[in-house]
Amino acid sequence: MRKPPSHLVAREGWILIAAAGLLMILAVRLSSVGLGVLALILLVLLIMLFRDPHRTIPSLPLAVLAPLDGTIKSIEHTDRGCxxxxxxxxxxxxDNFGAYSARAPVEGKVLNLQDNYNDGSRLVGVSGLWLRTDEDDDVVMLIDGPRWLRPRSFVGYGERLGQGRRFAFVRIATTARIFIPITSRVEVNRGDYVRSGEDALAMLIHDADEAV
Structure with missing residues (x-):
């Protein structure tokens, strides 16, 4: 199993940040205020984009943690999940200026979303993660964003992910959809801001009476 990166700034951004730093040095050498300001703004934006801070994973084994930093847009029940x-x-x-890495919402085994579909599936080419827990709960995350900047995963099918563990570089994304069992108890509301690996989106419920 490949060890996920644990740097405060994601490795994907090191070259770009170094280039912005060199641009600042060049601006100083040329005594160019305009170029210096541009380089400084670029450097700050790149550090914000690629920052990957440490997160304290809560001791909540039945929680579905936020996989990304962002704001809750909607909470819906569907009879045709992914x-x-x-x-x-x-x-x-x-939030593209939040943590650069995505984290596993639950502990479980990584499965292949395409295994359940034939050619022409609506999920072909979709970036996502399917985890099955030891209790046979299925949690699926789909990430929407530019095709040329899809997330880059560190894990493969069949591997086991710990809750809150980094599993991919998010890159540039617009929305994320997390599908959880219908019996789960949702812990967030629309408009809430959540932090990856720390805030619980929902709790998995195995007794139907507890979900009420």
Whole structure:
């Protein structure tokens, strides 16, 4: 199993940040105020974009943690989730200046979304993660964004992910949809801001009476 990166600034941004730093040095050498200001703004923006801070994972084994930093956009029940079953779909507006890495919402085994579909599936080419817990709960996350900047995963199918563990560089994303069992108890409201790996979106419920 590949070890996920744990740097405060994601490695994908090191070259760009170094280039912005060199541009600042060049501006000083040329005594160019305009170029210096541009380089400084670029440097700050790149550091904000690629920052990947440490997160303290809560001791909540049945929690579905936020996989990304962002704002809750909607919470809906659907009878046709991405696994063609009833589910609750929590949609997030991704904060691209939040943490650069995505984190596993639950502990479980990584499965292949395409295994459930034939050619022409609506999920072909979609970036996402399907995790199955030891209790057979399925949690699926789909990430929407530019095709030329899709998330880059560190894990493969069949691997086991710990809750809150980094599993991919998000890059530039617009929204994320998290599908959880219909019996789950949602812990967030529309408009809430959540932090990846720290804030719980929902709790998995195995006794139907507890979900009421």
């Amino acid at each position: 696994l063609d079953r009833e589910a609750t779909c929590i949609t997030m507006r991704v």
